Amino acid sequence: MNEVYQQLISILYGVWRKRIIAISVAWVICVVGWVFVAQVPNKYESEARIHVDAETFLKPLLGRMAVQNNIYNQVAMMRQTLISRPNIEKVIRMTDQDLLINNDEEMEDKINEIMDGVNIAIQAANLFSISYIHEDPAIAKSVVQSLLNIFMEDNFGQNRRDLTSAVRFIEDQIREYEEQLEISEQKAMEFRQKNMAFLSDKSYFEKLQISMAEVNGVKQNLKEYQNRRKQIAESLNNIPSFIPSTGMGPALRGGASSASALQGRINLMEARLDELYVRGYKDQHPDVRIVINQLASLREKHEKEQARFDTALANNDTKTLQATGGVMPNPVYDQMSVKLYDLDGEIASLESRLADRVAVTKQLQSMAHRIPEVEAEQARLNRDYDILKKNYNEMLAKRESAKISSDLETNTDRVRFRVIDPPQEAREPSSPNRLLLVIGVLVAGLGAGVSVAFVLSQMHATYSIEQNLRDKFPYPVLGCISILRSTEELQLNKRKLIMFSIMMVGLFVSSISVYVVMMLMYSPTV
Numbered sequence: 001m002n003e004v005y006q007q008l009i010s011i012l013y014g015v016w017r018k019r020i021i022a023i024s025v026a027w028v029i030c031v032v033g034w035v036f037v038a039q040v041p042n043k044y045e046s047e048a049r050i051h052v053d054a055e056t057f058l059k060p061l062l063g064r065m066a067v068q069n070n071i072y073n074q075v076a077m078m079r080q081t082l083i084s085r086p087n088i089e090k091v092i093r094m095t096d097q098d099l100l101i102n103n104d105e106e107m108e109d110k111i112n113e114i115m116d117g118v119n120i121a122i123q124a125a126n127l128f129s130i131s132y133i134h135e136d137p138a139i140a141k142s143v144v145q146s147l148l149n150i151f152m153e154d155n156f157g158q159n160r161r162d163l164t165s166a167v168r169f170i171e172d173q174i175r176e177y178e179e180q181l182e183i184s185e186q187k188a189m190e191f192r193q194k195n196m197a198f199l200s201d202k203s204y205f206e207k208l209q210i211s212m213a214e215v216n217g218v219k220q221n222l223k224e225y226q227n228r229r230k231q232i233a234e235s236l237n238n239i240p241s242f243i244p245s246t247g248m249g250p251a252l253r254g255g256a257s258s259a260s261a262l263q264g265r266i267n268l269m270e271a272r273l274d275e276l277y278v279r280g281y282k283d284q285h286p287d288v289r290i291v292i293n294q295l296a297s298l299r300e301k302h303e304k305e306q307a308r309f310d311t312a313l314a315n316n317d318t319k320t321l322q323a324t325g326g327v328m329p330n331p332v333y334d335q336m337s338v339k340l341y342d343l344d345g346e347i348a349s350l351e352s353r354l355a356d357r358v359a360v361t362k363q364l365q366s367m368a369h370r371i372p373e374v375e376a377e378q379a380r381l382n383r384d385y386d387i388l389k390k391n392y393n394e395m396l397a398k399r400e401s402a403k404i405s406s407d408l409e410t411n412t413d414r415v416r417f418r419v420i421d422p423p424q425e426a427r428e429p430s431s432p433n434r435l436l437l438v439i440g441v442l443v444a445g446l447g448a449g450v451s452v453a454f455v456l457s458q459m460h461a462t463y464s465i466e467q468n469l470r471d472k473f474p475y476p477v478l479g480c481i482s483i484l485r486s487t488e489e490l491q492l493n494k495r496k497l498i499m500f501s502i503m504m505v506g507l508f509v510s511s512i513s514v515y516v517v518m519m520l521m522y523s524p525t526v
Helices: 002-017 019-039 056-062 071-082 085-094 104-117 137-194 205-238 256-279 285-314 318-324 332-365 369-410 433-457 466-472 485-519
Strands: 044-054 119-124 125-136 241-246 328-331 415-421
Touching: 002 019, 002 433, 019 433, 019 485, 044 085, 044 137, 071 137, 085 104, 085 137, 104 125, 125 137, 137 369, 256 285, 256 332, 318 466, 433 485
Parallel strands: none
Antiparallel strands: 044 125, 044 415, 119 125, 241 328
């Protein structure tokens, strides 16, 4: 803390040594600044305040049925339209400022000047102001009065024009949405027709799971039938096709026992084939084809057996006749054979059904990359249609509300404007604040003088305390002694102090004088 204090003392001492230069710089800057402030002209502000009387007793009765013409939105709109270029040109003509304009460039500058100077602000709930600042108080008043007249003239018919435009806009939007809805419906219909195979009540993954489950079910049933067929086939291998005749049946002649047995089986197969035909099966059906093949095989065996029997009879082959005679078909074997044939038919049917299900499953799996695209496109079409439908319904509701609002504007006097404070010609300037500017110039001059003195003291440094010497040089400092000034030096320092005091006091007195002169120079004439 002591080091900071010593450093501050050293800086102040250096500035004090350059005090004459500092006060001289302050004088120069203050004189220049005061001349500039004196040349700044006075500006006068004229303001008008307008009250907007909104009759809100209809609002509770209507609720949300009508489009309420919000007065604050109207004021915000008036702020933009009132200072538009056509209105500003009208103001220039109404205030006769166009008589002083010689070319288009001057007209453009005057329009920009008025647009930048006009201020429209909301002061309270139903109160707002129009103000303008100009060097001539009469022009400031005339500009505000002209804007006020334009404001009053435009407002009375604006509400009705706005509502008419709003209804026309809503009608155009409704027609546009109707066209977009028709286009969207046509696109959705074409998309459904094009992707009918991909679209159904169930999603793609549900259909794929159902198809795979059907494949697994058919495979399981096929496996069960194949196991049953295997068991029956193994049983048939252990059951004889013929059994010894008991003599209770008809005589076996002309075909022997084995031939008669084959004939019986042929008859049985023919009956089986007739039964299948009665059921409506065609020759291409797996069961019918199996029975036909079995019939062909049995008939071939029967012919061979009959030929063998005839040959044995012609050759008087007793052993063969004994082998072929005295036998009859085994009914158990025949029943098992019929069951085997039935199982073969069921197995063929299941294999055909399995092939169909596998083909369907493979087709669904091959469409895996296409299904998400189709579903996403369908979702997008539905979303676009829902948005259009929602906006269309909203526009229909707004059209009805706008019609009610139009009737409301026609049959009632909702809004009235009343001028509370008309524009006045200002007697006192609103700007600039010359006292503040004069003081600011004085402070700036003093600050600049001190800054110059500080810079010069740092350029021509002296060592006023021992610590500065210790910090600057690597040599030990033994001590310090006070300076002993001569009589001439003391008198010179005294004269400098008196001069500095006079210049400082003169600077403050001059600032007061300058302010008084400015006030007298720019005071309004009576």
